[in-house]
Amino acid sequence: MNIPNLLTMSRFVMIPLFISLYMNDHRVSALLVILVAGLTDLLDGYIARRSGQITLTGIMLDPLADKLMMLSVVAALLVGGEIPWSAAITMGVREVGMIASSAFFHFRGMRTVPANVYGKLTTFVYYLAILLLFLEQPGGVELLWTAIVLSFVTTGVYFMKFKRLNQAS
Numbered sequence: 001m002n003i004p005n006l007l008t009m010s011r012f013v014m015i016p017l018f019i020s021l022y023m024n025d026h027r028v029s030a031l032l033v034i035l036v037a038g039l040t041d042l043l044d045g046y047i048a049r050r051s052g053q054i055t056l057t058g059i060m061l062d063p064l065a066d067k068l069m070m071l072s073v074v075a076a077l078l079v080g081g082e083i084p085w086s087a088a089i090t091m092g093v094r095e096v097g098m099i100a101s102s103a104f105f106h107f108r109g110m111r112t113v114p115a116n117v118y119g120k121l122t123t124f125v126y127y128l129a130i131l132l133l134f135l136e137q138p139g140g141v142e143l144l145w146t147a148i149v150l151s152f153v154t155t156g157v158y159f160m161k162f163k164r165l166n167q168a169s
Helices: 003-023 027-051 056-079 085-107 117-134 140-168
Strands: none
Touching: 003 027, 003 056, 027 056, 027 117, 056 085, 056 117, 085 140, 117 140
């Protein structure tokens, strides 16, 4: 197992750690776990591309780790009463849909679309919204909705690129 894949796997371990910290009122520590998870996400992709260590395992597990972490954060914020049900359901439907469609297309032998600037921007806005929510600053829910809308736009862009990529193959 290479370093990028180990970094990806570490995010799976961070999920129960985050939940435990959040549910036991250690908000700042829980936020730090989220930020470390975000950092490992940046690092694993950078290292994999830079060193030529891109693997099928990494291609599959990296987005899964990201989506499961995001779903955990959403669930925690929902249970904590910090975000509305409508935001949690909208995010949850999109994330579960992305996981299911990625698995479906992967097992049909179709190629996946690599991360692009829209996906990175969406992730940044999500993390900014989470930061505001955890620090109980104004504008967190509004920024979360901005990230949700952006995530659906990004999904549309990914599907158009996916369609083009797999029609050409």
